[in-house]
Each structure stands twice: as structure tokens, then as C-alpha cells.
Amino acid sequence: MRDENIPNFASSINQRPPSSLGRELRSWSRDIAVALGLALVIIVFLYQPVKVEGTSMAPLLSDQERIFINKFVYRFEPIHRGDVVVFWYPLDRTQSFIKRVIGLPGQTLEIREGELYVNGKRIRESYVPPKYFDDSSYGPIKIPADEYFVMGDHRDSSNDSRIFGPVPQKYIYGKAVFAYWPFHQFGEISAP
Secondary structure (H helix, E strand, O other), X not given: OOOOOOOOHHHHHHOOOOOHHHHHHHHHHHHHHHHXXXXXXXXXXXXXXXXXXOOOOOOOOOOXXXXXXXXXHHHOOOOOOOOEEEEEOXXXXXXXXXXXXXXXXXOEEEEEOOEXXXXXXXXXXXXXXXXXXXXXXXXXXXXXXXXXXXXXXXXXXXXXXXXXXXXXXXXXXXXXXXXXEOHHHOEEOOOO
């Protein structure tokens, strides 16, 4: 028989509240797990890291540079001239390309000795440095509905719509938004 006045030490040990260090560790672990889960959702569904291969977008993007693309933006807003987009290469959809949108659906585009004209009006392209200028001519062509004319900023070294034609909108799957590596390139990628 047990004396009711004697405390039961075994049961009081089990009822002791956890240490503040243990609570703190569990709290931090939970917060880190939630943050990693949210980051994974954002990367998988909204943003995707990609590596630039080649120099066709120089000087804006360099070979082996790492950037994030927004895969969701064009569900809510239209594609604009000047956007830097990532798309499935129309001649081999196992490859992705990155170029700048130059012409929009329904527009008439022409390049005269390297100068861009859209619907007969000359478009100044400050993002094309003189040393990357290409003085060739192209067109005029009327861009079909739901297609976009894309070109690299390094005009004399770009496999673009001048070669493979306008890109169907359904092939465009992202917009370049942010460069993160190398660190000196760190920052937003914006349209002019």
C-alpha cells in the first residue's frame, strides 16, 4: 500500500515541461521546414533557375550565367516587346532558347541594314551595342496571330527568328526576371 503523502517522483519526471532549449529547437525546425517547403513550391511552380548557354544575349546575359525565369507571369499579363523570354526551340522542342521579343502578333516587321522597323516605324534598340550590330536585312513579314518574333541582342551571333521564324506563344514558357550568378551580375533583368 502506498502512502498518499509521499510524492511519486517517477510520474512527476514525466510531467515536467520540456526544456526551453528543446522547445526552441522544435520551433526552429518547424520554421525551417515550412520555409523550405514554400521555397520548393515557389521554385517548382513559379520560378525556375536556368543556366544561359551561349553568347546570343550578350551583353545582357553571358555564357554560363545563372538566372531565374518566371514560369507563371504570362498567365496574367501579355508578352511585351522587349521581354526576354525562354521558349522551346521550334525546330527541336527538346532544346530551350532565350531571346528578346522584337515583334508581336499581327505586326509587320522588317530589318533594313540592321535597323528594326515595326509597322513601318523605326524602333531604336539601345540594348544592342554597336559592336554586336548586324547590318543585314530581313523581311518584311507579317507576324502570324499567337506568334512572336524573337532575336538575340548579339545580332551578328544569334540563331533567332530570322532563321527559324516566329515562335508560337504555346512554346514560350518563361520570362527572364533575375540574374543571381556570377555575383557581379546579380540583379533584376528588365525590359528596356
